[in-house]
Amino acid sequence: MRERFDVVPLAALFLGAASFLMPFAALKENRVVDGLLLNGFQLAGPLYGTVAVLTAFGVLTGVFLMKNGSRRRLLYAAAGVVCFWLTAALLVRAGMMLTGGAAPRVSPAIGFWGLPAASYVLIDHSKKGRWRMWILLVVMLLPAALLLAGGRGEAISVFREWSARKGRFFDELIVHIRLFGMAVISAAVLGIPLGILASRDKRIGEPVTAFVDAVQTIPSMALFGLLMAPLAALSRTFPLLRAMGIRGIGAAPALIALTLYALLPIVRNTVAGLASVPLSAIDAGLGLGMSQRQLFYRVEWPMALPHVLTGLRTASVQAVGNTAVAALIGAGGLGIMIFQGLGQAAPDLILLGVIPLILIAVAVDRSWGFMIRRWVSPGLDMKGLSA
Amino acid sequence: MTLEWQNACKTFTDKKAVDNLSLEVSEGELLVLIGPSGCGKTTSLKMINRLVQPDSGAVFVNGRDVSEVPATELRRHIGYVIQQVGLFPHMSVADNVAAVPRLLKWEKDRIDDRVKELLNLVGLPADEFADAWPSRLSGGEAQRVGVARALAADPPILLMDEPFGAVDPLTREVLQREFLRIQSTLGKTVVFVTHDLDEAIRLGDRIAVMNEGRLAAVAAPGELLLNADPFIRDFTGEDRALRRLARLSVGAAIGEATPITAAGFSGGGESGAPAGSVRTDATLKEALSMMLEAGETSLEAVSPAGRRIGKLTMEDLLESAAGTEAS
Structure with a gap:
C-alpha cells in the first residue's frame, strides 16, 4: 500500500536550510553595535558546508526510499540530534571568528532558529518510547554541552548576559517557578472544589463560570493594575497584612492575578469532566448500591480525571507565561530579564529571560503528559484531550 | 424472595406515571412488564430498588416495606441490569463485575473466585475477558458483563430494564436463550421490562401489560394471547x-x-x-x-x-x- 507522503523531513530540510542561507549569527564587538552577519554556509566554510548539504539531501533521499517503520524513525531521531549538534558547532565556530572588542559576542540572528526547529520537528516525529526519549536527550545534549564547554561557548551573547548576572538570574528563576507553582496550586485547591460544586448545583455553577469567564477577558496588565489599588489600601489599613508582605505591588497582587487566570481552565474542565460522565454509569452505580460519596469517588471522579488533569496542564503552561508579566508590578521572575532587555534594547538579555521560560513551559507540559498517562485509566477515551 | 406493589402511585410534574399498581411476584418467577413507551413500566421497576419513591402506596420485598430498608443496603441485594449497560469505562471487566462484592467488603480471594465463576457463567472466558476494558467489548459482550455484574453478589432478586434492547436481533436471541439457561439454574425472582412482545412471550412466566400507568392485564403468555380486552388484543397484534x-x-x-x-x-x-x-x-x-x-x-x-x-x-x-x- 502506498503511504501518505511524509512532509516532515521536507519541512525539516527547509528549516535547516534557513540556517545556512539566512544570517545565522551576528559577530559584535559589544552589546550595542550592529555586528557582522554571517550565514551558516559562511560559518562552516566551503568544505563543511558542502558536506552538510550533501548529508541533508542524502538523509532526505534515504527517508523517501525507506518504509515507514522503526528504522526510518531512528533516522529521524539521528538527523534531529545532528541538527542540534550542528547548532552548537556553528556557534562555537562563530565564536572563533570574533576579532576583538571590549566584550565581543556572538548574537543569534534570524537564521539561527532554523536548525533547532528542524531538530525539534525531527525528534518529535521520531515518536520514541519513553525511556528511549531520555537516551536521545542525553545523546543530543551531552556532546553539545561538551562542545560549548571549556570557554568555547563563552562568546555566545546569552551566555555573556548570563555570566554578568548569574546570581540574579538564579534568584529570578526560583522566584518565577515559585510564583507560577503557587498560583497553580492555589488555583487547583480553589478551582477543583469550585468546579465540583458548580456541577452539583446550577445556582452556584452559573455565577462561578460567569466569574471565571469574566476574569479571562481582562488583560493581564489591567488585572494587575486593578488589584494594586485595593491591596495597597488593605495594606495601609491593616498593619498585620503589611507585615505578611501584602502590598499593592510585589508578590501578593501577582499571585492573586495569576491564580484568577489559572482558575478558568481548571474550573471549566472540572465541570466538563463531571458532565462527561454518562447518565447510564450514574444510574448503574446507584442501582448497584453505591452511596453518593462512593459514586463520586469510584465512578464520577475517575471518569472526570482526564479532563481535570488536562485543565491543570493548560493552567500550568499558561501560568508560566503569565508570570513573566508579573515582573512589571515588582513580583520578580524571568520577566525582569525580558523587560530590562526591552528597556535597554538588548535582545540578548531578552533571550536570557525567554529561553528558560520556554524550557520551563515545555518541561511542565511534558510532566503533565507523563502524569496523565500514569493516573488516568487506560480504559478511558482520551480522544479530544491531548495526552 | 417475593415482591409486591401495593396501590403504588407516582406522578411526575403533571403526568401520572404509575397509577395505583398492585401486583405480586412469587419466588423464582420471571415477571415481564410490558407496554407502550411511557406506560410506567420502568418507573414501576425502579420503585423496587428505590430509584423511584412512590408518592403513595408501597413496595414490599419478602413482606418488608422497602422504604424501611436503607437504599444502598437494599440495592446491593437486588441485581440491576439496564439497557445502556452502564459499565464503568475506567474499570476492567473484572473490576466492573466486582463492584458490588467490593461494596459489601468481601475478601479479595472470594471476589476473584466469584468474578471468574460469573464471567464463565455468562459465556465470557475469564482468562480472555477479565482484564479487558469495556470500550473494547461488543454490545452483546458488554451486556453479558452487565448481567454478570448484577449477579455478582448472588442477589435473590434481579431487575432488568430492557437489558437486550440495544443489541442486534441475532445477538438478542442468543442472549435471551443464555439468560433462560442461567435463570433455569439460578431461579432468581426476576422483573423484566421490555417493549418487545416476542421477548416477553419467550421469557416470561407471567406478563403484566401496562397502559398509561395502569395495569391492563396480567397473565401467563398463552392466556394473554387469548385475552379479549380490546387494548390487549390491539397490543398483541393480528398475528397473536x-x-x-x-x-x-x-x-x-x-x-x-x-x-x-x-x-x-x-x-x-x-x-x-x-x-x-x-x-x-x-x-x-x-x-x-x-x-x-x-x-x-x-x-x-x-x-x-x-x-x-x-x-x-x-x-x-x-x-x-x-x-x-x-x-
Missing part, C-alpha cells in the same frame, strides 16, 4: 395466534409432552426430520409454516431421535391456537 403457536411444541399438541428445545427458539425445526415430517420439539408455528410450504394439512411427528410418534394435523393446530389445549 401465530405468537401463541410459537410457544407450543408439536409434542404438546399431539399429547406427548415435549419441551421446545433451544434449537426450536432459533427456528431450527427442520433439523434432521425427513420431508413431510416435523420434530416434536419444534414449535407449532414452525410446523404450520412447513404445512403451508408443503401444501399439506398434516405432517408426521417424529422424535428428535427420528422415531415416528404420531400425526400432526391442521385440526391440532386450530385447537391449539384456540387455546383449548393447556399451555
Whole structure:
C-alpha cells in the first residue's frame, strides 16, 4: 500500500536550510553595535558546508526510499540530534571568528532558529518510547554541552548576559517557578472544589463560570493594575497584612492575578469532566448500591480525571507565561530579564529571560503528559484531550 | 424472595406515571412488564430498588416495606441490569463485575473466585475477558458483563430494564436463550421490562401489560394471547395466534409432552426430520409454516431421535391456537 507522503523531513530540510542561507549569527564587538552577519554556509566554510548539504539531501533521499517503520524513525531521531549538534558547532565556530572588542559576542540572528526547529520537528516525529526519549536527550545534549564547554561557548551573547548576572538570574528563576507553582496550586485547591460544586448545583455553577469567564477577558496588565489599588489600601489599613508582605505591588497582587487566570481552565474542565460522565454509569452505580460519596469517588471522579488533569496542564503552561508579566508590578521572575532587555534594547538579555521560560513551559507540559498517562485509566477515551 | 406493589402511585410534574399498581411476584418467577413507551413500566421497576419513591402506596420485598430498608443496603441485594449497560469505562471487566462484592467488603480471594465463576457463567472466558476494558467489548459482550455484574453478589432478586434492547436481533436471541439457561439454574425472582412482545412471550412466566400507568392485564403468555380486552388484543397484534403457536411444541399438541428445545427458539425445526415430517420439539408455528410450504394439512411427528410418534394435523393446530389445549 502506498503511504501518505511524509512532509516532515521536507519541512525539516527547509528549516535547516534557513540556517545556512539566512544570517545565522551576528559577530559584535559589544552589546550595542550592529555586528557582522554571517550565514551558516559562511560559518562552516566551503568544505563543511558542502558536506552538510550533501548529508541533508542524502538523509532526505534515504527517508523517501525507506518504509515507514522503526528504522526510518531512528533516522529521524539521528538527523534531529545532528541538527542540534550542528547548532552548537556553528556557534562555537562563530565564536572563533570574533576579532576583538571590549566584550565581543556572538548574537543569534534570524537564521539561527532554523536548525533547532528542524531538530525539534525531527525528534518529535521520531515518536520514541519513553525511556528511549531520555537516551536521545542525553545523546543530543551531552556532546553539545561538551562542545560549548571549556570557554568555547563563552562568546555566545546569552551566555555573556548570563555570566554578568548569574546570581540574579538564579534568584529570578526560583522566584518565577515559585510564583507560577503557587498560583497553580492555589488555583487547583480553589478551582477543583469550585468546579465540583458548580456541577452539583446550577445556582452556584452559573455565577462561578460567569466569574471565571469574566476574569479571562481582562488583560493581564489591567488585572494587575486593578488589584494594586485595593491591596495597597488593605495594606495601609491593616498593619498585620503589611507585615505578611501584602502590598499593592510585589508578590501578593501577582499571585492573586495569576491564580484568577489559572482558575478558568481548571474550573471549566472540572465541570466538563463531571458532565462527561454518562447518565447510564450514574444510574448503574446507584442501582448497584453505591452511596453518593462512593459514586463520586469510584465512578464520577475517575471518569472526570482526564479532563481535570488536562485543565491543570493548560493552567500550568499558561501560568508560566503569565508570570513573566508579573515582573512589571515588582513580583520578580524571568520577566525582569525580558523587560530590562526591552528597556535597554538588548535582545540578548531578552533571550536570557525567554529561553528558560520556554524550557520551563515545555518541561511542565511534558510532566503533565507523563502524569496523565500514569493516573488516568487506560480504559478511558482520551480522544479530544491531548495526552 | 417475593415482591409486591401495593396501590403504588407516582406522578411526575403533571403526568401520572404509575397509577395505583398492585401486583405480586412469587419466588423464582420471571415477571415481564410490558407496554407502550411511557406506560410506567420502568418507573414501576425502579420503585423496587428505590430509584423511584412512590408518592403513595408501597413496595414490599419478602413482606418488608422497602422504604424501611436503607437504599444502598437494599440495592446491593437486588441485581440491576439496564439497557445502556452502564459499565464503568475506567474499570476492567473484572473490576466492573466486582463492584458490588467490593461494596459489601468481601475478601479479595472470594471476589476473584466469584468474578471468574460469573464471567464463565455468562459465556465470557475469564482468562480472555477479565482484564479487558469495556470500550473494547461488543454490545452483546458488554451486556453479558452487565448481567454478570448484577449477579455478582448472588442477589435473590434481579431487575432488568430492557437489558437486550440495544443489541442486534441475532445477538438478542442468543442472549435471551443464555439468560433462560442461567435463570433455569439460578431461579432468581426476576422483573423484566421490555417493549418487545416476542421477548416477553419467550421469557416470561407471567406478563403484566401496562397502559398509561395502569395495569391492563396480567397473565401467563398463552392466556394473554387469548385475552379479549380490546387494548390487549390491539397490543398483541393480528398475528397473536401465530405468537401463541410459537410457544407450543408439536409434542404438546399431539399429547406427548415435549419441551421446545433451544434449537426450536432459533427456528431450527427442520433439523434432521425427513420431508413431510416435523420434530416434536419444534414449535407449532414452525410446523404450520412447513404445512403451508408443503401444501399439506398434516405432517408426521417424529422424535428428535427420528422415531415416528404420531400425526400432526391442521385440526391440532386450530385447537391449539384456540387455546383449548393447556399451555
